[in-house]
Amino acid sequence: MKSAVETLNPTRVRLTVEVPFEELKDSLDAAYKKINQQVTVKGFRKGKIPARVIDQRFGRGAVLEEAVNDALPKFYTEAVNDAELNPLGQPDVDITELKDGETLNFTAEVDIRPTIEIPDYSGIEVTVDAVEVSEEDVDKAVEELRGRFASTNPVERAAAEGDVVTIDLEAKVDGEVLEDGVAAGVQYTIGSGELLDGIDEAVTGLEAGGEATFTSELKGGTAEGKESEVTVKVTAVAARELPELDDDFAQMASEFDTLEELRADSRKRLENMKQYDQATQAQERVLDELLKLAEVPIPEKLLEDEVKTRKHNLEHHQLGQMGLDIEKYLEIQGKTVEEFDAETTEQAVKGIKTQFILDELVNKEKLNVNQEELTEHLMRRAATSGMSPDEFAKAVVEGGQVPMLVGEVARGKALAVVVEAVKVTDTNGEVVDLADDEDETETATETVEAVVEGDTEGDAAAEKTEA
Template sequence: MKATVDRIEKNTVLLEVEVDQEQFSQALNDAYRKVVKNVNIPGFRKGKAPKRVIERYFGKEALYNEAVEAIIPDAYMKAVEEQNIFPIDQPQMELVQVEEGKPVIFKATVTVKPEVELGQYTDLELVRPVIEVAEEDLAKELEALQNRYAKLINLDEGQVQDGDTVIMDFVGKADGEEFAGGKAQDYSLQIGSSSFIAGFEEQMVGMSSGETKEINVTFPQDYHAENLAAKDAVFTVTVKTIKRKDIAPLDDEFAKDVSEFDTLEELKEDLLNKLKLNAETQVQQSLEDQAVDKVVANAEAEIPEVMINAQIDDMMSNMEHRLMAQKVSLDDYLKFTNSSREQMRAELRVDAEKAVKTSLVLEAIGKALSVEATEEEVNEAFENLSKQYNQDAEILRKIMKSQGRYEVFVEGIQREKTVKLIIEKSNIVEQAAAE
């Protein structure tokens, strides 16, 4: 087999491949044996008709097509590997020569991974942010724990306050008519959660259990139901039950109830350590973001449309899976947000183009710095994944390989190593306290 490659555009190459006549002759014989098994020719037992008879009945082109379909895919893949090109889309094929006794020649117009012109990626100036853990941060964590483990107590007396949970019946009307979704019984609403239309929850503050009140609101201009957008509405609301959080005091008993610690001081120390670890993670993430943003901005690459569209497809698919986990279809979500797939794709385009360029630039830097994921690093990554999903590491590895995601997983490890190496080769300055 012979192969030559010519670049006809920046991200498009023309691959010309010649398959020797011996291989084509073998493919023709294989095609004949395949065809003759499945046809009935008068005067011959099934599978016994000579090749010349098959050619007379079906034409040589039928065998030629069968032979070409058998040899071209393998020849194309070998040529791609031999010429060291990286296709990112299906090739456009053109048969140049198909004739018995001669080599098969075909051309393939291929969109390939773009070349990246790297700019500066070492000696970058990065700013390490100052993230201090203050006493008020610890107080907020403790308050969050108190709220998380608070018990809801039914109030026999009293009025609705911000933070209360109310059980209520309501009926909404616009232009004097009830509308779809505007009616419910025994509905649970936390006041202050901003779950309802602006102004609704605020007007409930001060109501008593058993009280009925008319609440006036205006639907927002961009409301998902077009027939209600910007319309005034009146909700008749009846409060049936008021529930208020019973907040436990911060003491050793509270620590025992919500954690594995025996004292409040031990719980505080643990929370403080977690806050400090989180602060360190934020600092590292900031450095990584700065490093990636700078090397991508410093690089040049002409991104093919097919790569951008493929990235948008992935982003749409990921969003669809997240919605499915919440038992919401993408079509229902689009209807709810008064949008369309075309609008969503257009909105995702900028992020998709940035994601593709980032991936290409980091891959190019990784090659320039000879970054590779070692076997130990891959094994460690799978062990961490096994703890996360409570599944055997080798089983996860086999699943990824069967789904064709193993290489992507390894590339992710290499990408992380590349970013860390960029940071190591950068000049890091401490952020001024005032900043």
């Protein structure tokens, strides 16, 4: 077999392949055998029809077509390996010549990974938020914990901010009560913002038995997004009572004996959270600077497929879980379809560039992933998928996805190498040393995943929806 490579552009090549006809012998034998099992000819047992009879009855062309379809993947793979190419996606194959008994010639156009020069990144400098935990931050954390241990007691007075009211609701659109617009016995904390806009004002000042009507845009159900006339009736009012902030509370709400110890633990937890956020911020900003330095051609077909995948995942997975469709999402985001398409394309380009550059760094730095790192990553992936580690591991192995997970960890390690080599300072001018972070690789892996897989779109929708 002879093959030649023509470079069409930095990300696409054309392979020209010439195959001597004798190379098709095994595939021709297999084709006759397959056709033998599929057809019947009077006077011959099934599977025992001579090749000349198959040629006469069904045509030599049908046999050749079957043989070529069987052999092409093998010849294409051989040509790719001979040329030491890294193909992306499926090739476009064109049979240019097929002469029975003489030769098979074909071409295959395919996208390939571009050759990338890793730039000198040692001069990168980024600034991140300082890790600072104020007394107000600790107070807020303790108050949130205190709120989880609040009790409620019925009161015979008008409802006020912070009270828990039991209410019945009825929603009408255009004067008609909605089938899913009636609810009874709903408990609601005034001021929490967890139900409809306008409900706080409606129930404040009402005693048990009182009712009010207000207008609000429905946030879910069959009439989501429509203006509705909502009638709310208060059936009970209860005051929330918070426990005293003392050592007894610390012992009830935690493993600590004193309030001072509880506050110290809250401070430590907040510091850890801010350190994690700081590390993520550093990695994101270093990655952005690295991408600016590198020239990375993007295969058009790969970009097209990536954009389609991101849109599909957003619409059918992330938004679906939040009860949103693409139209509502764009409304919440305040974007036009054109703006959404442009942003999705930009993010897809960034994801592909990130993958190409970090994969090249993995090769250049000869980075390996050990079993412990892979297991840790698998455990985190299992937790986010809602599956047990054993279930997730089984699904990964059966789906042949182990190399994918190894690649994710390797890219995280590559980003960590870059971050350790550059200058990171906080807003106070202090140098930040992320090399001391025990979870640096896993944090970097998460950062890379978000860029490569496009998780940020759904997160943005969730944040705005919750707000």
